[in-house]
Amino acid sequence: MKRQDIFQQLIKLKNRMQGLVRVQLVIDVVMIYAFITTMLNSDTVNLFGKIMSQDNAMVVTFLIAIVDLCFTQIRKNYRKVGRTLIGHLGGQLSEDEILVIRQFERY
Numbered sequence: 001m002k003r004q005d006i007f008q009q010l011i012k013l014k015n016r017m018q019g020l021v022r023v024q025l026v027i028d029v030v031m032i033y034a035f036i037t038t039m040l041n042s043d044t045v046n047l048f049g050k051i052m053s054q055d056n057a058m059v060v061t062f063l064i065a066i067v068d069l070c071f072t073q074i075r076k077n078y079r080k081v082g083r084t085l086i087g088h089l090g091g092q093l094s095e096d097e098i099l100v101i102r103q104f105e106r107y
Helices: 003-040 054-089 095-106
Strands: 044-047 050-053
Touching: 003 044, 003 054, 003 095, 044 054, 050 054, 054 095
Parallel strands: none
Antiparallel strands: 044 050
16 A cells, blocks of 8 residues: 555544544433433333333443444444554654644544
């Protein structure tokens, strides 16, 4: 791969991670809402506009947690691929490359 191709892949990966962080933040908030709502109610729970038993609400919360865990693993994989791409850049880095690498490392 050419240096420019590697750099473009790193930019795309950084943008995907940015979007993934936002989606994961929303899922985290939904999971916390579901957990607190489930714990504060007794027999029946009004979760996302649906009335269900507390057991079913806990299952829904558990499934949301699994989705969150999947997104965490995807981010971990993106970080690993990004480190590999950064390693392939090597040598003298330009200003743009340094900037993108710093932005990538934030995620």
